[in-house]
Amino acid sequence: MEAQLPRADNYVGGEWISTDNVAQSTNPATGAVLGSYSPGSRALADQAARLARTTFEEGSWAASPRLRAAVLFEIADRMEEAKDEIVDLIVAENGKLRAEAMGETMGAISETRYYAGLARTVLGRTIETAPGNFSMMNREPAGVAAIIVPWNAPVTLLLRSLAPALAAGCTTVIKPAPQTPLIHRRVMQCIHECPSLPKGVVHSVNENGIEVGQAMVASNDIDVISFTGSSATGKLIMAAAAPTLKRLSLELGGKAPAVIYDDADLDVAARELTRGALVMAGQICVAATRFLVHEKIADDFTARMKAAFEAVRVGPGSDPASQMGSLIDMPSRKRQAELIEQAGDEGELVLRGQVPGGDLANGAFITPTLFRIDDLASPLVQEELFGPIVSIETFGDEAEAVHKANASRYGLAASVFTRDLARATRTSRAIRSGTIWLNCHGRLFAEGETGGFGQSGLGRLHGPEGLDDFLETKHVYLEAGRI
Known part of the structure; x- marks a missing residue:
């Protein structure tokens, strides 16, 4: 009996969701078919965004830094257990050398553990502007973050946005690259297996042309877009996000x-x-x-x-x-x-x-x-x-x-x-x-920020500043004696 090739389904609400259409994934070094994936849809992207919004507003995730740290450590541990499988998939589906694939995988694990540590130390500040008058500058999660992942480093470039988003307290919707769905599916399996992760915190919807990405950028339920890719696409995202005034984290082209x-x-x-x-x-x-x-x-x-x-x-x-x-x-x-x-x-x-x-x-x-x-x-x-x-x-x-x-x-x-x-x-x-x-x-x-000047993008990834794109600052003012 011929072995069945793997398929990468969508992941919404803690469940794997297949669709009627199926697209193939191939090995760029040989042209051989490796497996398939289920393209998502605008409706599925909207469903994932709504669930992420509900989880953010009604659940305890945003206010639970110790839970967030525990989940990030669990993700890192499960990825490390599966590192050889992930590396094999990167080599087969992405075309990298095995040493490059191992470096990418271990870098992503390191990144995840780094932000697990930072999750418990998201710091604000307090100012006494006059005797008894206190201004508390609290750092709070920005809301729902959409993460659009490129194909060239599908593990590292996922976790370097997902890890700080989760550490900050955001809920998330991911759009993986259609060229590397099987790699992404294996990482999502690691995330799915984390016992401490609430079901509505992480969702993933496969692309279907440009339909899913457009839905994410237009969604009223999404507050932040974290995109890595070309400057041309980044400009389109920036224009499409303008009506909803989304926060943008864009790492774009380089020369x-x-x-x-x-x-x-x-x-x-x-x-x-x-x-x-x-x-x-x-x-x-x-x-x-x-x-x-x-x-x-x-x-x-x-x-x-x-x-x-x-x-x-x-x-x-x-x-x-x-x-x-x-x-x-x-x-x-x-x-x-x-x-x-x-x-x-x-x-x-x-x-x-x-x-x-x-x-x-x-x-x-x-x-x-x-x-x-x-x-x-x-x-x-x-x-x-x-x-x-x-x-x-x-x-x-x-x-x-x-x-x-x-x-x-x-x-x-x-x-x-x-x-x-x-x-x-x-x-x-x-x-x-x-x-x-x-x-x-x-x-x-993980410890050193990266980001661009000019048309290479907005914001910073890695390092403590990597949290900033997923956090808001709230000013709470108190005059002593009034409470």
């Missing part, structure tokens, strides 16, 4: 420059930036996508990066010998191939990416690309390419380096390579970006 000064340790820079550019096949918003190199070392650095990129072995995430996994799907491979042609037309291809043949021909694989370009106005410099394609641009002095680093509407992350501490400090101060790494690239952890 991370790496500034390499002429005194940099090029061995360190080449090692850090190979990983920083090609992690998750470049499908991450903080990937190093622009190498800004001092003209004195440009030839040497370019040769080093070409050799490093050429040496990267592309293959399935399940193969221990692979050093870069697949793209998310075949349309992405087609788009990357078109961008490579454009890079050849507008600049100079130092290393042309190729679609591999043989056993990899039917998967969403493409090898890394490196190209030189001088035109700051080019879409190749200005737009997020979201793949293993990196530009090399040169500069002559510190002012030009900063100018070029800031010559994009994005400001999510950047890195600076130099042995001069004063110059590192000046440059990191001058670059308008939410995160600056010095002599490294791509360090992310």
